[in-house]
Amino acid sequence: xxxxxxxxxxxxxxxxxxxxxxxxxxxxxxxxxxxxxxxxxxxxxxxxxxxxxxxxxxxxxxxxxxxxxxxxxxxxxxxxxxxxxxxxxxxxxxxxxxxxxxxxxxxxxxxxxxxxxxxxxxxxxxxxxxxxxxxxxxxxxxxxxxxxxxxxxxxxxxxxxxxxxxxxxxxxxxxxxxxxxxxxxxxxxxxxxxxxxxxxxxxxxxxxxxxxxxxxxxxxxxxxxxxxxxxxxxxxxxxxxxxxxxxxxxxxxxxxxxxxxxxxxxxxxxxxxxxxxxxxxxxxxxxxxxxxxxxxxxxxxxx
Numbered sequence: 001x002x003x004x005x006x007x008x009x010x011x012x013x014x015x016x017x018x019x020x021x022x023x024x025x026x027x028x029x030x031x032x033x034x035x036x037x038x039x040x041x042x043x044x045x046x047x048x049x050x051x052x053x054x055x056x057x058x059x060x061x062x063x064x065x066x067x068x069x070x071x072x073x074x075x076x077x078x079x080x081x082x083x084x085x086x087x088x089x090x091x092x093x094x095x096x097x098x099x100x101x102x103x104x105x106x107x108x109x110x111x112x113x114x115x116x117x118x119x120x121x122x123x124x125x126x127x128x129x130x131x132x133x134x135x136x137x138x139x140x141x142x143x144x145x146x147x148x149x150x151x152x153x154x155x156x157x158x159x160x161x162x163x164x165x166x167x168x169x170x171x172x173x174x175x176x177x178x179x180x181x182x183x184x185x186x187x188x189x190x191x192x193x194x195x196x197x198x199x200x201x202x203x204x205x206x207x208x209x210x211x212x213x214x215x216x217x218x219x220x221x222x223x224x225x226x227x228x229x230x231x232x233x234x235x236x237x238x239x240x241x242x243x244x245x246x247x248x249x250x251x252x253x254x255x256x257x258x259x260x261x262x263x264x265x266x267x268x269x270x271x272x273x274x275x276x277x278x279x280x281x282x283x284x285x286x287x288x289x290x291x292x293x294x295x296x297x298x299x300x301x302x303x
Contacts, residue, residue, distance in 0.1 A: 008057045008060050008061060008065055008066055008067070008068065009053070009054060009057035009058070009061075011067070011068040012053040012054075012056065012057050012068065012101060013050060013053060013054075015053075015068065015101050015102075016040065016046060016049055016050055016053060016101060019039050019040045019100065019101070020039065020040055020046060021038070021039030021040060021041050022041065022042075022043060022181075023181075040100065041180045041181040042179075042180045042181055044153060045180060048093065048097065049096075049097040049100060049101065052093065052094050052097035052098065053097065053101060055079075055083075055094075056079055056094075056097075056098065059075075059078070059079045059082060060075060060079075063075060063078065068102075071102060073106075076098060076102075076104070076106060076111075077110075077111045079094075079098075080094065080095065080108075080111045080113060081111065084113060088108070088113070091108045091113045092108060095107070095108055132217075132218055132220040132221045133217075133221045133222050133225070133226070135218075135221070137215075137217075137218070138217040138218060138221040140199075140214065141155050141214050141215065141216070141217045141221075141223075142217065142221065142223060142226045143192075143195075144158075144196070144199075144214060145223045145226040145227060145230065146189070146192070146226045146229050146230050146233075147188050147189050147192035147193075147195075147196050147230070148174045148176075148186050148188055148189075148196075148230070149186050149227050149230035149231065149234070149288055149289050150174065150176055150178070150186065150223075150227075151176075151178050151179070151223065151224075151227070151290070152216075152217070152223045152224070153178055154176050154177075154178055155214050155215075155216050155217060155223065156212055156214055156215055156216040157212055158174060158176070158212060158213075158214065159209065159210050159211055159212050159213065160200045160201075160203050160204045160208075160209045160210075160211075160213065161209040161210050162174050162175045162176070163175075163196075163200050164185060164252075164255065165197075166250045166252070167250075169197070170193050170194065170197050171188060171193055171196050171197040171200055172187065172188055172193055172249075172250055172252070173185045173186060173187050173188055173252075173255065173256060174186050174188065176290070178290055179290060182290065184287065184288075184290050185255055185256050186256075186288045186289075186290075187234065187248070187249065187256050187288050189230065189233050189234060189237065190237055190248065191233075200213075227289065227301065228300075228301045228302075230288075230289075231285050231288075231289055231297060231301035231302060232301070232302055234284075234285050234288055235277070235278075235281055235282065235285050235297075235302060238281045238284060238285070239278060239281055242281070256284075256287070256288070257284055257287055258287060258292075261287060261292045262280075262283050262284070262287065264292075265283040265286060265287075265292055265293060265294050266279055266280060266283050266294070268294065269294065274294065274298065275298055277298060277302065279294065282294045282297050282298060282302075285297050285301075285302075289301065
């Protein structure tokens with residue numbers, strides 16, 4: 001082993017390098033956790049893990065640990081305890097990185113820390129005390145979020161080429177890649193399609209089809225709240241479309257809805273009405289949001 005290999009920080013970063021799977025299909029191979037996938041598929045996730053690895057490496061150096069093979073539970077617990085005053089989100093993020101890098105299965109409860117809970121997250125469920133969502137610099141971007149339901153990470157990535165058009169040239173959907181490389185085509189809210197089409201066409205004239213045309217919103221803006229508005233509007237629109245007997249998807253439903261995932265989501269509920277909401281329509285909204293889980297839509301998005 002070369003001399004540099006004795007640097008614990010370098011060893012941790014090389015471990016991350018070995019796990020990179022950008023552009024590859026996710027493989028879920030852990031029977032104890034069906035959500036766990038082999039490797040790291042997202043550039044953003046890799047960057048987050050590298051940041052945690054640097055902090056962990058600095059802590060291990062102070063503890064005299066020189067080799068990655070010498071890291072044990074006590075070291076991990078000591079590192080987590082050194083950061084116990086930080087948020088539950090940070091604890092979960094750090095431990096997710098550690099579990100992936102070291103191939104461990106620790107939970108925050110193993111170290112006496114609190115689980116991250118939706119009940120403890122307030123900013124994403126409404127407007128923060130210093131919210132800038134109404135600022136002019138963020139307005140256009142958040143209008144796109146309300147119309148498409150995309151996550152923050154997509155705002156400054158989408159290009160005009162990502163939009164799906166109907167036979168008349170109107171934009172009715174957008175191809176998105178989010179959450180670890182997962183792809184979906186999100187339906188655009190019907191009332192917003194003409195305006196979105198005009199803005200996309202203007203972007204083509206200005207910068208071309210393959211150039212991102214929206215700047216990122218600042219950190220005090222709240223795209224997640226706009227995603228909730230998208231979910232509520234889409235749900236209401238789909239209910240109305242079914243009642244009035246017209247095709248919200250313009251004869252392209254198969255492009256937007258994965259029937260296998262739809263059937264699986266609905267199979268968890270035997271009743272067509274769940275907590276006062278239509279089960280099947282919630283399943284469609286769930287796919288548009290990139291979740292494929294009815295309960296997430298029901299409890300965390302619909303207003």
